[in-house]
Amino acid sequence: MSDYIVKATAADNQIRAYAANTRDIVEMARKIHNTSPVATAALGRLLTAGAIMGSMQKGEEDILTLQIKCSGPIGGLVVTADSKANVRGYVHNADVMLPPSAKGKLDVGKALDLGVMNVIKDMGLKEPYVGQTHLVSGEIAEDLTYYFATSEQVPSSVALGVLMNKTNTVRQAGGFIIQLMPFTEEAVISKLEEKLKNMKPITELLDNDYTPEMILEDVLGEFNVSFHEKVSTAYSCNCTKDRVTRAIASVGRKELQDMINEGKDIEVNCHFCKKVYTVTVEELKELAK
DSSP states (O other): OOSEEEEEEETTTTEEEEEEEOHHHHHHHHHHHTOOHHHHHHHHHHHHHHHHHHHHOOSTTOEEEEEEEESSTTOEEEEEEETTOEEEEEESOTTOOOOOOTTSSOOHHHHHOSEEEEEEEEOSSSSOEEEEEEOSSSSSHHHHHHHHHHHSOOOEEEEEEEEEOTTSSEEEEEEEEEEEOTTOOHHHHHHHHHHHHHSOOHHHHHHTTOOHHHHHHHHHGGGTOEEEEEEEOEEOOOOOHHHHHHHHHTTOHHHHHHHHHHTOOEEEEOTTTOOEEEEOHHHHHHHHO
């Protein structure tokens, strides 16, 4: 298993935790979208969060979408994930270039700047659940921590990291989400807050080849962490020619007839995997019927 997520509990089930290694996912996204280093870091962080949050979903058919609309030069990001931790995503401006931050890191916060994050959960109900929060830093992990606290009322700690090689390929990627249950004791909360405040940055742990299990051991070892499940996660796009033709069919009879009258085949690009689908005039006529 290359990329995977571990699920764990600690402190007699008062803490639930998830950690992931996502290097292959982020490298695949980098190749597909030909992203700049800062765009790779931003998209990689959101893909990691999407994979973990996707695996938190209960229903087989549940779909999670993380959507960031922002004023920074990256323009915005979209990630979707299913309950099996299949994840995919894209950035609006894949070749954004920025100087390093004051700490010498890839400046994801400046790339995003001001904006909002939408968390959309399609659980097969009449309407999907939509939670929206403002970006607090644009660094994504802090923005998700704020989202969990305000929209889901779940005190959480989110850490996400992407490390690049000098060749602009992905060296390491991963992260964790740690959450407190409503019945968590004050003593446990204080102890965990202190531990999180003093822990090494997630990028440093990843750079030292920490596995997801080792990351959670590092944070929660003194709380008797117990591992329950290991889930593989991968970059996977579910686009098909059938989905594309159905999408075209949904535009309406008049628009479909206008396309036919033009007499040209239509090319449709998938945002997530860059596959190109061609729908011929004859196929358009069949759809019109």
